[in-house]
Amino acid sequence: MAEAHQAVAFQFTVSPEGIDLQLSHEALKQVYLSGLRSWKKKLNKLRNSFVTGVYPASPSSWLFMVTAILVTQYSRLDPSMGMIGKIKEHLPVSDYLSDQSQNVLSALAFSTGLWLALILTMRSILKLLLCYHGWMYEEHGKMSNTTKIWLALVKIFAGRKPMLYSYQASLPRLPVPAIKDTMRRYLESIRPLMTDVEFQRMTQLARDFERTLGPRLQWYLKLKSWWASNYVSDWWEEYVYLRSRGPLMxxxxxxxxxxxxxxxxxxxxxxxxxxxxxxxxxxxxxxxxxxxPNMIPSSCIPLCxxxxxxxxxxxxxxxxxxxxxxxxxxxxxxxxxxxxxxxxxxxxxxxxxxxxxxxxxxxxxxxxxxxxxxxxxxxxxxxxxxxxxxxxxxxxxxxxxxxxxxxxxxxxxxxxxxxxxxxxxxxxxxxxxxxxxxxxxxxxxxxxxxxxxxxxxxxxxxxxxxxxxxxxxxxxxxxxxxxxxxxxxxxxxxxxxxxxxxxxxxxxxxxxxxxxxxxxxxxxxxxxxxxxxxxxxxxxxxDIDFHTFPFKEFGKGLIKKCRCSPDSFIQLALQLAHFRDKKKFCLTYEASMTRLFREGRTETVRSCTIESCNFVRAMVDLSQNIGTRLHLFRVAAEKHQNLYKQAMTGEGIDRHLFCLYVVSRYLCLDSPFLREVLFEPWRLSTSQTPIQQLELFDLKNHPDYVSCGGGFGPVDDNGYGVSYIIVGEDLINFHVSCKFSSPETDAHRFGSNIRHAMLDVLALFQLDKNSPGSSSK
CATH class of the missing domain: 3.30.559.70 (Choline/Carnitine o-acyltransferase, domain 2)
Known part of the structure; x- marks a missing residue:
């Protein structure tokens, strides 16, 4: 009961002699310190809100502008072109102030208004600059003059010493893709997974939706995108997570x-x-x-x-x-x-x-x-x-x-x-x-x-x-x-x-x-x-079968010699491993972020493509030579990179389809197309765990201090969940999950297939692991 006694700041007893008041000085001290800490937090929050609210300017820039305007006033110059005089004429307290005080107050009001206008202008320009995503589609290591100029402007208008939330008001809103673009990309993504008859039926459903119900639902999404900070995130949080009735575990x-x-x-x-x-x-x-604030690696592009x-x-x-x-x-x-x-x-x-x-x-x-x-x-x-x-x-x-x-x-x-x-x-x-x-x-x-x-x-x-x-x-x-x-x-x-x-x-x-x-x-x-x-x-x-293993044979360093994105390399290896494991292709989920936009969360990269399937078929076809396989790998890797970039820049498929479905449910409208699309099983769900603060870990001097990453459970009862983390130059850790109850899956078998697939893909490049090399056809 010691805690209960310490929680009482004072006690009093009424007796014939009067009231006996006993104060607990320790408790009063704790109450005082708690209140002091609370007020410090409130003041810090108020200060931070102000500093973030005026970013990319700073409070000191306001003082500089006020000083500059006052100096010009005393020099008998008028940088306001008569605005200060107009303000002086309409001051509500002019009868109570001297002429000099009115001049100072008018100059103060003008300089503050000019300062706020400049802040809004800089923010608007920065927001427009951040809407440009052409830099993502340029070849790695080669930057166009347009992108160089754009990057220089971003650095100018992005300001100095940003706080965590400094860029929030400057981030663009997530755009709503055009219906026809989403339909085209969706049909392209399911083509390798369907027979000709199935694909023809789905194409007809998509065309009917695009022509009839789609435009009506799209109008509501457009309206929401203009009004809300993000047209996806609140519905995603509610309907995917908070309305889910299954176990969180x-x-x-x-x-x-x-x-x-x-x-x-x-x-x-x-x-x-x-x-x-x-x-x-x-x-x-x-x-x-x-x-x-989080930035795109090796650049000054802020993330939400x-x-x-x-x-x-x-x-x-x-x-x-x-x-x-x-x-x-x-x-x-x-x-x-x-x-x-x-x-x-x-x-x-x-x-x-x-x-x-x-x-x-x-x-x-x-x-x-x-x-x-x-x-x-x-x-x-x-x-x-x-x-x-x-x-x-x-x-x-x-x-x-x-x-x-x-x-x-x-x-x-x-x-x-x-x-x-x-x-x-x-x-x-x-x-x-x-x-x-x-x-x-x-x-x-x-x-x-x-x-x-x-x-x-x-x-x-x-x-x-x-x-x-x-x-x-x-x-x-x-x-x-x-x-x-x-x-x-x-x-x-x-x-x-x-x-x-x-x-x-x-x-x-x-x-x-x-x-x-x-x-x-x-x-x-x-x-x-x-x-x-x-x-x-x-x-x-x-029922959960799990296999976690470090892949030590090679890592990001050797993949870079293949002139290939490490993520694309691993994703194509996973496609090959899955085909060997189940003898079929499946709808594949790869998580991508949309935090280039305000309140962005995730988007889906559909990693199983026509190009990746062509590559996998060539890998299991003994009659194909290395040159053909390597060419198909290059094509598939480029396709995957483009899909990833589209997802990051708001041109993904699945969040748009999800929001169209939510609108249809609000309007009590049934869409056979959306109903089928939203309930397709993701038999392979993948995610990369990025290392975001490389400066915290000196892997050269402390090579044993490497993270093992993290993982998650299978999304589908007959599918796999795969998480991976690229650590340093020579290590990739994999986390594979599935269910024992499924006759189709085995986490250790799939892990073995991943190992072999990684080695088989690398073998296409015929690299010498001990010296720098280049791909060979």
Whole structure:
């Protein structure tokens, strides 16, 4: 009850002698420090909003302009061409000011108006410049004069020292593609997957849609694109994520792994202390908007940063039929799960962040706590792992009052969720490949009841010091979590560090409150719901087949010698591997970003093309020679690159079709074409995990500190999910998932096919791996 006593700032007792008032100075001090911190945050936010609001100008430029105008006024020059005099005539307070004061005030008003006009002009010019995407279609290493001039103008109008959200108002809106272009690209994408009869039928459906219903639906999309910041993102969040009633675990959430070969410390509490502190440092930078805006690599083209806002203090709350996202401006605690118990750990003491050594002591106190969980508590997180509607009804029935409401509020309002896992994971044991597979499955679903899948992310720290993350998908896409995780790992290993015994560095200030055990009173009826959810989640987890493996034979360095995009190389290898695995082609999903536009999220690259199929057929046809295969590879790789560029520049197929379908449902109109298109199965779903902060990792001097990337579950019951990360010049890590219940799939078999396909594609170029080379036909 110590926490309860500390929470009371004053007590009073009424007695015959009068009123006895007792003040708790420590509690009053904490109230004062908390309020002071809150006001500092508000003032910082106000300042940042102003600085971002006037970007690419700065407050100092306003002062410079005011000074310049006043100087010209005193020099009897009039740069305003009479505007200052007009303002002076209409000043509402002219009767109360001297003539000199009126001159100064008029000059001040004119210079401020001129400054704002210049800001709007610069922003408008920058927005127009960012609408140009011709630079993406130019050959790598060759830049036209037009693009050189455009790039120079972008650098001029982009300003200096931008904050995280500085470019948001300058980003263009996502354009709505023309109906005829989308129909043409769609029919082209499905041609290799259909017989002549099937394709003829689909072509007729597409033509009928383009001629009749399509233009009407397109009109509504155009209207929305003019009104909303992005015509896709809000519907995508609602209908793809928040209205989905299936389990988040495996189906939606994804994971990120620790370093592949290195575990900085074997002390679980110490690793948790450093990682949590690093994340809090990142959150502070995020709050202050000190994180550099994302840019297209090797250029000054900004990407949308809107998704960063909900990284911390965010939870997906279940609802019957529709979930909602709860985001708080701030949270002063984290929720921790260990051995079936929940705890609250405060993040601040005396107005400052807890240091790593102090956080380690907090986590160690939780690990040393041997009290058992109350009935229903151990498997309570399983509610977040199974279907959404049962969880929503249980939340409404059993968690809206008393201890359950208070404890659930602590979890849902936490900055993020931490699991101190009781197992050991990583690249260990006599079978490293099997250990990596188990590590991936643990991060993806754990024991189905030891991650809070509704939180924006769960940090998982294992008993041997290995770590990882599980992230919810609705609020943002993987690059945001990846950016946080890169910073966290680098800060943990290269800045914070550990002492010789593996403990966090630093000292512990006395008087820090101990972790608070959350209290639950879970009735038997709710326990039955929890067990049913656990059973559903466990069945789903047991059906997941996972294979994670590092591909060490070659990497980006050798692929570059082939004068080919590494992503196109890998995607074509995946097409070859899939055909060898299943003896057929399939609809393939590759995730691409649309963050060149305001509030952009993702678009689909349909990687299975006519060109890629021609290449694959040549590879499995023994009668074809290397020259023919290499030519078909070049054609297929170029096609893939063009599709990727179209997706990035708002000319993709699938988000447009998705929004047309949403409009048709709002209008209660049935479209046979859209109904078929939107429910086609993605049997191969792929995604690349980009490394965004190369400057944080010195792979030359620390080659073992390489990330293993992350992965996700299969999108289709009879399909594969493949994630890959290109690390340095010589390593590519793959994550392959599928379902045991499918007679068509096997994760290890597909992994073996990927290895062989990568080597077979490279062999076409006849390169000497030990020296620079060029492709040979």
């Amino acid at each position: 495996v189906n939606s959430n994804y994971y990120a792994m620790d370093f592949l070969y290195v575990t900085p410390t074997p002390v679980q509490a110490a690793r948790a202390g450093n990682l949590v502190h690093a994340m809090l440092l990142y959150r502070r930078k995020l709050t202050r908007e000190e994180i550099k 940063a809107a998704q960063w806002e909900r990284l911390f203090n965010t939870t997906r709350l279940p609802g019957v039929g529709l979930d909602r996202i709860q985001h708080l401006r701030d949270s002063k605690h984290i929720a921790v799960y260990h051995a079936g118990r929940f705890f609250r750990v405060w993040l601040y003491h005396n107005g400052r962040l807890l240091q790593p050594r102090e956080l380690q002591a907090q986590f160690q106190a939780i690990l040393d706590d041997l009290t058992p969980p109350v009935p229903g508590e151990e498997k309570l997180p399983a509610l977040t792992a199974a279907e959404r509607d049962p969880w929503a009804r249980a939340r409404q029935a059993y968690f809206q009052s008393g201890k359950n409401q208070q404890s659930l509020s602590v979890v849902e309002k936490a900055a993020f969720f931490v699991t101190l896992d009781t197992s050991e994971q990583g690249l260990q044991g006599t079978n490293p490949s099997q250990a990596l597979d188990a590590y991936a499955k643990s991060l993806l679903h754990g024991r189905c009841c030891d991650r809070w899948f509704d939180k924006s992310f769960t940090l998982i720290v294992y008993r041997n010091g290995k770590a990882g993350m599980n992230a919810e998908h609705s609020w943002a896409d993987a690059p945001v979590i990846g950016h946080l995780w890169e910073y966290t790992l680098a800060t943990d290993s290269f800045q914070l560090g550990y002492d010789a015994d593996g403990n966090c560095k630093g000292d512990i200030e006395p008087g820090i409150p101990q972790p608070q055990r959350l209290q639950w009173e879970i009735p038997s009826e709710c326990q039955q719901v929890i067990l049913k959810s656990f059973s559903v989640a466990q069945a789903l987890a047991n």
